[in-house]
């Protein structure tokens with residue numbers, strides 16, 4: 001009986017050993033596979049943003065497409081900074097300590113270059129997107145892909161200038177407008193606010209600002225602000241400038257609720273050319289918008305990541321993908 005027991009024990013031990021080595025097998029395979037797996041960490045300033053949702057979906061689609069072709073596999077992890085700088089810093093540090101091969105970063109905060117410096121110190125290649133750090137010298141392994149926001153503002157001004165009487169609907173000799181801004185620290189918000197009006201004044205149009213508020217790129221906030229501006233300024237408002245389309249959708253709702261009609265007694269412009277806004281422009285419920293090319297910018301960003309991973313030098317450290325003016329014509 002004792003002998004039988006020891007044989008049984010020995011057999012069990014052999015099974016246990018085989019079991020162990022079987023469990024290790026996939027880990028080894030995984031280990032081999034990581035040689036061909038490139039890890040990319042993507043930090044988005046906030047998932048709850050229409051334009052950045054298009055952008056991040058395009059990044060994912062770009063690498064999914066590459067993965068489907070076989071060969072090197074790209075493991076893309078996209079995280080939500082929830083518009084909080086501390087959260088984003090922690091996310092970047094986690095990616096760095098995990099040793100990702102490349103980073104794509106849409107900064108929450110562009111008024112400080114501390115996070116960009118920390119990324120550079122890590123030596124991990126990084127493409128910054130959408131939110132430019134003012135006057136920043138990108139290093140050999142970092143660069144920026146976005147768009148020149150001055151142009152989007154200029155196009156907004158041009159859309160209004162191209163309207164009858166250059167936007168002066170009530171014929172009192174000046175264009176009375178309201179400005180709904182993205183977050184005030186953001187260079188897109190600053191430039192769109194400045195350059196939309198600059199186009200009009202450069203072309204000899206007199207302007208008057210009746211109201212300027214921060215809507216943080218958000219539709220509900222845009223609606224709330226425009227409703228309040230319409231309530232206090234009434235028919236005096238001739239043009240509603242929104243720094244982006246999400247806020248312009250909100251503005252259109254407030255305009256309709258106030259009994260005003262776009263194209264007849266008020267003009268409305270945004271930026272991004274979200275599908276919904278292109279439809280509104282065609283239907284006449286928005287005067288115009290400006291294409292902020294989420295496809296083109298995501299493609300340029302991912303192409304750049306591949307170049308950095310291949311050790312290529314990026315000559316164009318600040319890569320602006322052009323905006324396109326969108327009107328019914």
Ligand code: GAL
Pocket residue numbers: 049050051052130131182186188217243244245246271272292
């Ligand atoms: C702008 C875009 C906005 C918002 C913002 C976030 O370029 O027009 O809709 O996404 O970026 O930084």
